[in-house]
Amino acid sequence: MSVLDPSSGTPLLRIRGLEKAYGQVTVLRGVDLDVAKGEVVTVIGPSGGGKTTLLRCVNFLETYDKGSIRIDGEEVGYQDGPRRAMRSERDLARMRAETGMVFQMFNLFPHLTAAENVMLGLVKVRRKPKAEARAIAEHWLRRVGLAEKLDRLPSELSGGQQQRVGIARAVAMDPKILLLDEITSALDPELVGEVLDVVLQLASEGMTMLVVTHEIGFARDVSNRVVFMADGLIAAAGPPRELFGGAIEVERLRAFLSRFGARV
Amino acid sequence: MGYHLNFNLIWRHFDKLWGGLVLSLELALVSIAIGIAIGLTLAVIHVSGGRIVRALIGAYVEFIRNVPLILLVYLVFYGLPTAVDISYDATTSFVATLSLYAGAYLVEVFRSGLDAVPRGLIDAGKAIGLTPWQRLVHVRLPTMLRITLPALSNTFISLFKDTSVASVIAVPELTYGAQWINFNTFRIAEVYLVVTSMYLATGYAILLALRALERRFVIGR
Ligand SMILES: Nc1ncnc2c1ncn2[C@@H]1O[C@H](COP(=O)(O)OP(=O)(O)OP(=O)(O)O)[C@@H](O)[C@H]1O
Ligand SMILES: [Mg+2]
Numbered sequence: 479m480s481v482l483d484p485s486s487g488t489p490l491l492r493i494r495g496l497e498k499a500y501g502q503v504t505v506l507r508g509v510d511l512d513v514a515k516g517e518v519v520t521v522i523g524p525s526g527g528g529k530t531t532l533l534r535c536v537n538f539l540e541t542y543d544k545g546s547i548r549i550d551g552e553e554v555g556y557q558d559g560p561r562r563a564m565r566s567e568r569d570l571a572r573m574r575a576e577t578g579m580v581f582q583m584f585n586l587f588p589h590l591t592a593a594e595n596v597m598l599g600l601v602k603v604r605r606k607p608k609a610e611a612r613a614i615a616e617h618w619l620r621r622v623g624l625a626e627k628l629d630r631l632p633s634e635l636s637g638g639q640q641q642r643v644g645i646a647r648a649v650a651m652d653p654k655i656l657l658l659d660e661i662t663s664a665l666d667p668e669l670v671g672e673v674l675d676v677v678l679q680l681a682s683e684g685m686t687m688l689v690v691t692h693e694i695g696f697a698r699d700v701s702n703r704v705v706f707m708a709d710g711l712i713a714a715a716g717p718p719r720e721l722f723g724g725a726i727e728v729e730r731l732r733a734f735l736s737r738f739g740a741r742v
Numbered sequence: 743m744g745y746h747l748n749f750n751l752i753w754r755h756f757d758k759l760w761g762g763l764v765l766s767l768e769l770a771l772v773s774i775a776i777g778i779a780i781g782l783t784l785a786v787i788h789v790s791g792g793r794i795v796r797a798l799i800g801a802y803v804e805f806i807r808n809v810p811l812i813l814l815v816y817l818v819f820y821g822l823p824t825a826v827d828i829s830y831d832a833t834t835s836f837v838a839t840l841s842l843y844a845g846a847y848l849v850e851v852f853r854s855g856l857d858a859v860p861r862g863l864i865d866a867g868k869a870i871g872l873t874p875w876q877r878l879v880h881v882r883l884p885t886m887l888r889i890t891l892p893a894l895s896n897t898f899i900s901l902f903k904d905t906s907v908a909s910v911i912a913v914p915e916l917t918y919g920a921q922w923i924n925f926n927t928f929r930i931a932e933v934y935l936v937v938t939s940m941y942l943a944t945g946y947a948i949l950l951a952l953r954a955l956e957r958r959f960v961i962g963r
Contacts (some may be wrong), residue, residue: 539865567874575871585866589884599870651870
């Protein structure tokens with residue numbers, strides 16, 4: 479099976495030989511991964527396998543040591559050329575604005591209302607006039623079912639509502655790719671559905687996504703491709719039916735999936 | 743034994759006390775404003791600067807915090823003009839001293855506040871493409887201010903009370919007004935009763951105002 483999506487020549491996101499260590503601990507040991515435009519790729523795997531680190535490298539919230547990450551052909555974090563020089567802060571900010579990120583702990587700006595959380599990037603980064611930014615924020619907050627909560631502070635919202643603001647904040651920037659890191663794992667079980675529904679909706683509209691999740695059922699439903707990551711490496715990858723159907727013989731994957739037995 | 747409280751003489755000179763209180767508040771307000779400017783600037787420099795600037799800021803903070811305020815007041819008012827050729831009146835001298843004093847305490851408050859801004863919020867600011875300066879202005883400082891409001895309230899009240907030290911260089915604030923009336927009327931108990939009540943009432947009013955601000959702004963959770 480090819481890692482490249484057959485529908486397009488160069489993938490939107492192209493990761494090659496990605497290595498990352500925190501001090502003595504090597505967390506990523508040579509990850510290769512492509513995500514084509516419009517594709518939803520889900521990353522599953524045991525705790526500590528490097529899933530969060532992988533996502534954070536794609537958004538350059540973490541530096542990486544070796545290998546390459548390219549979005550639309552542009553190297554993330556480092557200048558093109560033989561010398562591995564970091565991009566300027568201005569350049570990093572510009573590139574980060576092209577990738578949306580939704581966090582496990584929501585990370586909403588606590589002093590700003592739901593609408594203001596969404597507007598901040600639109601006004602300061604996209605340089606939109608306030609009124610236009612407000613209209614875009616209202617549009618996206620309505621899309622995630624929060625039309626009634628525009629002017630509420632994060633502290634006045636439930637976890638599920640906060641996370642939907644987090645999604646609206648990311649997609650309102652019109653990113654090339656959306657990165658989701660276990661966006662439901664801090665939520666009470668009864669609030670998980672409302673958040674995943676929003677993601678499913680975005681996926682059906684063609685949003686390119688790289689999703690880390692422990693919700694195996696959701697991974698099966700939303701993904702074009704599932705990647706199983708363990709010990710800093712991609713140990714298995716394939717369409718959800720193959721990966722979850724037992725067609726791929728990888729011992730660690732089997733052991734991992736058996737914990738979810740009933741739900742797959 | 744008959745010491746009878748008699749407030750008549752106090753009321754006759756009450757304008758001294760009232761004027762003193764107004765000046766005390768003005769001294770506090772101006773020093774706090776300048777202190778905030780010093781504190782914020784140095785805190786921001788401290789969290790983003792190199793070792794040498796950090797050490798310099800640390801030296802300033804430690805110097806101020808380990809020397810009694812009254813001594814700083816003497817140093818600036820009597821010492822400095824002898825050492826270098828400048829002159830200023832007592833009020834200006836005291837405002838300068840209290841501002842530097844406030845600045846040192848506020849650097850510490852703001853610095854620990856900046857450190858307490860959750861990493862995730864800074865990441866969220868990065869993720870939407872804010873530059874470091876935009877993250878500072880739109881994410882770190884507003885969050886820090888809300889985190890530090892309770893500590894700020896305490897510092898402000900202390901600084902208001904510290905204006906009484908200005909009496910040692912004859913700045914006519916409230917405590918100096920009390921001493922003046924003492925000297926001229928010898929109604930010592932009465933004066934200090936009245937002045938204590940005035941400090942208490944004003945300090946408490948400031949506290950209530952700041953608490954109201956905290957309820958409005960401190961991040962609920
Ligand atoms: N800032 C850090 N400093 C040092 N070590 C880190 C840091 N962040 C992560 N690690 C380590 O890197 C490894 C991979 O962590 P990572 O968070 O990427 O795993 P994960 O697959 O997302 O796990 P989980 O499913 O628990 O979220 C872990 O061993 C972790 O302890
Ligand atoms: Mg993780």
